Amino acid sequence: MPQTSIAVEIGGSVLRLGIVDSLGAILRSHREDSSHLCDQATASKLLYADIVEFIGSESFSEFAGIGISMAGLVDNEARSMVSASNLGWRDLHMGDEMEARTGARVTVDKDTNMSALGELQAGAGKGLDSFIYASLGTGVGGAVVYGGKLIRGIGNRGGEFGHLYAGGDAQCGCGLRGCLETVAGGAHITRRAREEAMRGQGAEMLRLANGDPEAITPVTVVQAAKQDDEVSLGLLSDAELAVGVGLLNAVRMIYPQAVILGGSIGSVRKFIFEPVKEYVERMSVLPGTNLPSVKVLPAALGDTAALIGAGLSVFRDLPTEIIP
Numbered sequence: 001m002p003q004t005s006i007a008v009e010i011g012g013s014v015l016r017l018g019i020v021d022s023l024g025a026i027l028r029s030h031r032e033d034s035s036h037l038c039d040q041a042t043a044s045k046l047l048y049a050d051i052v053e054f055i056g057s058e059s060f061s062e063f064a065g066i067g068i069s070m071a072g073l074v075d076n077e078a079r080s081m082v083s084a085s086n087l088g089w090r091d092l093h094m095g096d097e098m099e100a101r102t103g104a105r106v107t108v109d110k111d112t113n114m115s116a117l118g119e120l121q122a123g124a125g126k127g128l129d130s131f132i133y134a135s136l137g138t139g140v141g142g143a144v145v146y147g148g149k150l151i152r153g154i155g156n157r158g159g160e161f162g163h164l165y166a167g168g169d170a171q172c173g174c175g176l177r178g179c180l181e182t183v184a185g186g187a188h189i190t191r192r193a194r195e196e197a198m199r200g201q202g203a204e205m206l207r208l209a210n211g212d213p214e215a216i217t218p219v220t221v222v223q224a225a226k227q228d229d230e231v232s233l234g235l236l237s238d239a240e241l242a243v244g245v246g247l248l249n250a251v252r253m254i255y256p257q258a259v260i261l262g263g264s265i266g267s268v269r270k271f272i273f274e275p276v277k278e279y280v281e282r283m284s285v286l287p288g289t290n291l292p293s294v295k296v297l298p299a300a301l302g303d304t305a306a307l308i309g310a311g312l313s314v315f316r317d318l319p320t321e322i323i324p
């Protein structure tokens with residue numbers, strides 16, 4: 001039984017390939033632009049060529065299989081991409097196509113589920129039976145693990161933390177309005193910061209961006225907040241409150257052992273992670289009882305979670321009778 005797998009992470013702009021062992025260590029990895037995969041008629045052929053070049057062989061027998069993480073709506077059972085807004089794919093049966101080309105076992109899932117699997121088996125979720133995973137980066141993603149398994153919901157749409165309703169009517173990338181992502185996602189924090197700067201607000205943000213509102217990024221907002229810039233503090237406070245309330249509501253529905261919070265925004269300790277942790281842990285205690293609170297833990301795998309989870313998913317989903 002091979003003890004390594006091939007992990008593939010297809011993002012909106014980046015393709016990552018890795019060789020992952022059954023404990024979740026990345027033995028080797030490679031990243032490149034993903035734009036050559038835009039045409040879905042040739043996507044699996046070009047991805048196959050990328051993988052062959054990466055492993056230096058057309059034989060896949062030394063690997064347990066290929067795990068593919070994709071950003072967007074993914075049908076894990078059909079192993080297809082329902083829709084990927086950045087790459088423009090619709091109903092692309094990547095699992096079947098890659099299996100036909102390689103003869104290898106292929107698993108396919110959305111990036112947030114793969115990340116949660118990575119954290120469960122090799123990161124902050126190790127030893128836990130249940131947790132809510134939330135990742136705040138450019139967008140906001142989530143997943144729910146219960147009984148050691150992902151709660152997928154209908155259409156594999158469970159755990160969409162970024163699309164909880166958070167108030168307001170800002171347009172979200174999913175087509176709906178007022179999603180949590182429009183308050184707490186890096187792209188929307190940037191958009192809101194730039195709008196404020198164009199109105200002449202946020203002097204420290206503007207100074208850090210050399211006077212150019214278009215040069216403001218989430219990093220600018222965090223740096224300006226450290227200098228007590230009121231606009232930046234307000235934006236991060238809105239994000240932190242929306243995430244805290246969203247997580248608390250999710251926690252109260254299922255009472256998992258923990259919340260695992262990560263991503264480039266979720267890892268900002270002073271303005272996001274620490275206040276969210278304090279709020280959720282305090283508010284998840286039932287007054288007058290000794291019931292345990294829900295712990296909020298920092299994600300441990302950083303931006304490698306999805307790649308590691310993709311690699312591990314190949315081992316994890318093997319039918320039990322053939323696990324040695």
Ligand SMILES: [Zn+2]
Nearest residue numbers: 163172174179
């Ligand atoms: Zn949305």
